[in-house]
Amino acid sequence: MSMHEVDGGILHALRVAGWLGAERFPAWGVAEPEDALTRLVEAGRVRLVRSPRGEMYGLTPEGTEAATSAVAAWLAGLDPAGSAALGAALAGFEAHDGTLKRLVTGYQAGARDTVGQDLRDFHEQARGALDAVASAAPLWASYPERLENALLQVEKGELDHVASPLLESYHTVWHLAHRDMRLVCEARHP
Structure with a gap:
């Protein structure tokens, strides 16, 4: 998977699921999400929250916009x-x-x-x-x-x-x- 595909997979998974721990991303097709999650947090598209269940990731408004735009672009090509x-x-x-x-x-x-x-x-x-x-x-x-x-x-x-x-x-x-x-x-x- 390219970096773009990994980032898109993470953004889409979070758009659908809301909040996920890093261990849940392999089910969404992102086998090793750690580097991508760090990159997306640093870019302001994903936020990291530490909870009693561990680290959880969710979309920022910019991340939601990016995930929505990616799906719209894919749909436009159908x-x-x-x-x-x-x-x-x-x-x-x-x-x-x-x-x-x-x-x-x-x-x-x-x-x-x-x-x-x-x-x-x-x-x-x-x-x-x-x-x-x-x-x-x-x-x-x-x-x-x-x-x-x-x-x-x-x-x-x-x-x-x-x-x-x-x-x-x-x-x-x-x-x-x-x-x-x-x-x-x-x-x-x-």
Whole structure:
């Protein structure tokens, strides 16, 4: 990855997620974010806050503007078919959103015995939509693998990977993917 791509990946991840610790960037495709984070903090695009959870990074207004501009530039280069694929991917994804919300709500209400199998069944039903998401935009390519990784943890009995916001849980990754797609698709039609 070039320096420009790494910086853009970090800015986009922070625009979608809000605040992230450095250890979360590899899931977004930035394997070694430390130098880029230092550079972006020094440039005034990213701010660093020390919290009880460790160092957290978030966008400054300049960083938000840079992240928004980068997506707008990418969208401007899409042909009509590529732009339509974005909307279709979002629609296909959203068709499964209510089902996942009900599954997670049931889990949070105590339905834990079958959550691994229920989540696997859901994941298989949503697989076509997830594949469409991954192929619609390079920004979205990591989501299917991230969801699969969270699911594998749940199947191993690591139930925090169902919905914990503090890690790459299934529900957290799904929520981030949904937010990401909405931000990008809304930018198509300002």
